[in-house]
Amino acid sequence: MSDDSQKSLWARLSGGQAKQKLLAFASLLALILIFTALKPDAFMTQDNIIGILQSTTVIGVLAIASTFIIITSGIDLSVGVLMTFCAVMSGVFLVNWGLPLPLGVLGAIVVGALTGTVSGLAITRLKVPPFIATLGMMMLLKGVSLLITGARPIYFNDIEGFDQIALGSLIGDIFPALPIPNGVLILFVVAAVCAVILNRTALGRYTFALGSNEEAVRLSGVDVNRWKVIIYAFSGGICGVAGLLIASRLNSAQPALGQGYELDAIAAVVIGGTSLSGGVGTILGTIIGAFIMSVLINGLRIMSVAQEWQMVLTGLIIILAVYTDNLRRAKK
């Protein structure tokens, strides 16, 4: 019985593939060990670890948003630009309109959800494939962000407490020895909430079902279009959180930022064991995938590897990470 309940704890965390995730975790550990061995004094310092955590927040949250979409066997190329759009809109709410902070935060998330809804409607009503619908949205949102801001960043300097969203440290206030920034906390809270939603709610169930066999879902009498829109809206809302994180971190909304982030996010998701053909995936895996990416990049920088070689190695390691993930699966 105790064995059983332990299993279910793991299952809860990992969506029932505990062993595989443990192994994915192992490759993350391996990376960390290698870099620690090569540059002990620079890599394994508190500052650098916090730096790694911090640098994973935005991509991590975007990757979580993408995980839902990818499990439905869709894809969202607009997440990076949507994040920026939400950041810009929070700037509009807080700086231009002078709304109070909580409203601005809420507003950014709502904007994300609404934009996600639009993508979802384009996919379900206009029957445009997700790749194209979100590619179109990517271009469109980039233009809109630039239009809204007049291609100039919006600065949050006068918004009391805005930079604390990502940079403050609630944990550090309580345990001064652990100055973990709030952004990292937010990443893990979003991850935990999303893991529960994915595995324990109807939304999560339909996410998997849609990715597994959409026609079967339709024939089961489920309103496929409605749920798809909801999933894209939900994912958009998470992009809103990412927008707040990056805006708070930079204390500004940079209207031209964000393109290209979707590829990093998707890479993290796939490295984390979520299948691009849908039906399979976990949030824990995605988080591990995001950390594999950021540890890799940080480690290469710490070792002062030339930037060209960083690109070559990142490319290689993305391929190899997914390859070893396949190996693990095959062995199972």
Place this chain on the structure above:
Amino acid sequence: MSDDSQKSLWARLSGGQAKQKLLAFASLLALILIFTALKPDAFMTQDNIIGILQSTTVIGVLAIASTFIIITSGIDLSVGVLMTFCAVMSGVFLVNWGLPLPLGVLGAIVVGALTGTVSGLAITRLKVPPFIATLGMMMLLKGVSLLITGARPIYFNDIEGFDQIALGSLIGDIFPALPIPNGVLILFVVAAVCAVILNRTALGRYTFALGSNEEAVRLSGVDVNRWKVIIYAFSGGICGVAGLLIASRLNSAQPALGQGYELDAIAAVVIGGTSLSGGVGTILGTIIGAFIMSVLINGLRIMSVAQEWQMVLTGLIIILAVYTDNLRRAKK
């Protein structure tokens, strides 16, 4: 009988979906008419038309390369960067090694094919999904191009005739009133050859078959892996042609260029009616799709539409183009 042979001419050109393609052609015409009406003196001039043709060459050739991959239900995110890599390698062959022009041209295409082979092997042997394999290749090749060139362009100034590949005009030499650049000629020759290969050869047949049901093809005794590698190699070779075109046009190999071109190419392919889920597609459609994109961008520029609005409109039109394509299909 004559009716029948006419039908088969269309079928030959369009892969049996003559009507649909005619309609896709109609939306291209509509765009052209709109811009002509709005800016008759600037849009419908010989110079501008040649400009549009010229600006479609590189994306058009890349889109043809992508068409094969997308019909197999794969995707290739590396086409843009691969084009650059081939351009760089032709620089190495011609400028650094001083090989004769034909060898350099051939070399670039062979390099493209070899790199395509590597992607194909990553996909078939390592079982990495195409999205990830080519994403990895994209990063890797970008790094390699920068390493090879030392992040500096290679100039072809001393290579007699190199700029004639894209910029000279064989047609113009014969009919001075029609100074159509060779690049455009090459685009159409590549398109014609590829249309024949897609519809009339075993390679084309397997391209469709793989996209339709890979497992069924494997169980038919076809060496699926081998054909996939061949298709990626073939597509890579076409990227080599694109690399030559861009290098010739710029008279230099720019190592940092190319990323982002893959999305334009994919958009053109999908606007042209090729399905991202595989099994369906035509070269003629892709060419029309590429022209829709370039006419749109050219027209907006001619009308001095602000860049932000260009982005918004392009995004919208990509979505709408695919939507109307769906409508057409549904009506059929």
Place this chain on the structure above:
Amino acid sequence: MTALIAVKNLSKSFPGVKALQDVQFDLQAGEVHALMGENGAGKSTLMKILAGVYTRDSGEVLLDGAPVEITSPAHAQSLAIGIIHQELYLMQHLTAAQNIFLGREPKGRMGLFLDEDQLNRDTQALFDRMHLPLPPQTRIGDLTVAAQQMVEIAKALSFKSRVLIMDEPTAALNNAEIEELFRIIRQLKSEGVGIVYISHKMDEIQRIADRITVMRDGRYIDTVPAQTPMAEIIAMMVGRKLEASQKTIPDTSANEVLLEVRGLNRGRAIRDVSFTVRRGEILGFAGLMGAGRTEVARAVFGADAIDSGEVRVHGKLLALKAPRDAVQAGIGYLSEDRKHFGLATGMDVESNITLPSLSRWLKWGMFLNRPAIHTVGQEMVDKLRIKTPSLTQVARLLSGGNQQKVVIAKWLVQDCDVLIFDEPTRGIDVGAKSEIYKLVNDLAAQGKAIIVISSELPEVLHLSHRILVMCEGRVTGEVSGLEATQEGLMALATRRESQEAVLH
């Protein structure tokens, strides 16, 4: 008495196909109404209209005598119309329980979270009622086709429908499971449920049906009582008389051994399987669902990696790394799951037919010889009477039975020495079935070695010269085709090592 559900003058066309023309049909409460007709007669189309999958072009649908417009599967469910589709529509990555209750998940506290325990309990209760020894948490992807079919049936039952449509529910089932299904059907009948039963298996129809409606080429032919002699019904279906073929078993003992399999092992699914097939011989494989027959066929064909064993064709050892090796050695394999493994569903009929043999239809090793492809495609369409508007019709749009014929055609064209037919007549109508039997016999007479895997014992008995019986991955017996009886085969098929049933 007003009918539970009735249709009048119903018509439906697809591009290039008039699937239904002026069809009528009615179903009373508490009856089993069989719907019969050749492949492509329009049975599934009619039922899909009732289930809200397709919308009709014209005509009327009456529910309890009142006209209704059934707009979606969800709407059909709300009208208490349930359907078991001919093709399996299941989510491979979800568990059996999750599949069955998709869209109707029990919610726990606060109505926010799913109550997974309740879900599994409900499913277990359902399975218990069906005597189905399957854990509710099993992933569908890990089940055999037969077990998946049982899950589909469970799902349809879970709706507590007043109208229950069963479109070839037994195509993948063995006798024991069919018995179970019939028990359930009788029970539902007594509860006043009206059941539409579609099957190509005549004996089932006679046992379970009350009335029979026959369709042909999208038209309504007649509705008759179930007591009507089968020959008459078949004549209505096919529009002609069928000649019953006589079984003769040629002596092939002196012929060359074409296929020899020695000591084949693959995990628990195949354990030390050896057999030979001679030129001109038809070897039958009998067994219960999950016995491992498909596994053996796939292993011999190189589709799955094996742990150990040897396969020889013409005495030559095969490398068997991929199906290609087997095909080149002259083996053809007709999969039991045509949708996933048999057809390139997005390609047209002639492309599918020439897929394995494509290299034969090339000029200069590269260019397609289109006229030749066309000719051979037409030949096959004529020979197997494949019902298709043209050779360039997309395979996905053919009816199930005609798809199966396309798969057969592609191996006939390839001209193999050894042909493995895995459930060759699954979903095939009586007319076509007898044609396929004739074909199998002809192929054997031409000197091919043939393996027939079938879950229909009469089929195995009718076709085979020699029968191997499998249970739990082992060969449990071999009987000559003349001596074999259904009872004898069943005894061998249930000779288990352990008492535990291996279902997944």
Place this chain on the structure above:
Amino acid sequence: QEIYIPLISKGFQHQFWQAVKQGADQAAKDYKVKVTFEGPETEQQVDKQIDMLSAALAKNPKAIGLAALDSKAAIPLLKKAQAAKIPVIAFDSGVDSDIVLTTAQTDSKAAAALAADKMAEKIGGKGEVAVIGHDQTSTTGTNRRDGFVDQIKAKYPNIKVVDIQYGGGDHLKSAEIAKTLVQAHPQLKGIFGTNEGSAIGAGKGLKEAKKTGVVIIGFDSGKAQKDMINDGTIAGAITQNPVGIGYKTVEAAVKALKGEKLPKIIDTGFYYYDKSNMADPKIAAVLYD
């Protein structure tokens, strides 16, 4: 122990940044220190630059050079550097903070204003001109654009800036833009290309369109641009002193470590060059291939 000074730039793939790197490497050799040079792939990736800065700080550097993409975003990390007593030298563009000891930079607005003056001179003080920008959000991109446009507005009422389009510094895109510019504005007299790729693209585009009589003023150098200036496609260009920027940055860092006092700004200067003065040793020294 070796003195390590990381330089975080705004980019690394462009010729300009490679030239800065070259200057930095030279200074590193001269002063016997170790430098590394890295920057994000595009000038929009503010947060990636912050990550780079964070990793650089983890390497226990003795000093840091920074070309901030957004001067405010880097401040929290710069404060950390200040607390650790790591001197920070800004280059290319400044940081709004007194944490940085000095800034080695070009005055982009003034440089672009000079381009405007030269343009006005070449087209005779009146007519239509257009700008092909390389970026619509980064400081250099906007400063060069605004410096040019403002100068035209302020000093040349008869010149009209009819269009501003952005090619992202991509040669091909800039060439397409140039071609459509001359289509859309047949009266166009001049084009200002705000960086190397934009200028070369403008030249390419006009060559392909066989359009003559349009004056192109470029920015920065590079072999292709120099060739085009030589053959008259481009009238002339503004050059900064990227090698000097790199050199001065490292030099300033070394001086700061020795405790020397530094000026607030190290202006590395800019020059207008054309066919006539390209061989001038003072100019030739700041041009790169």
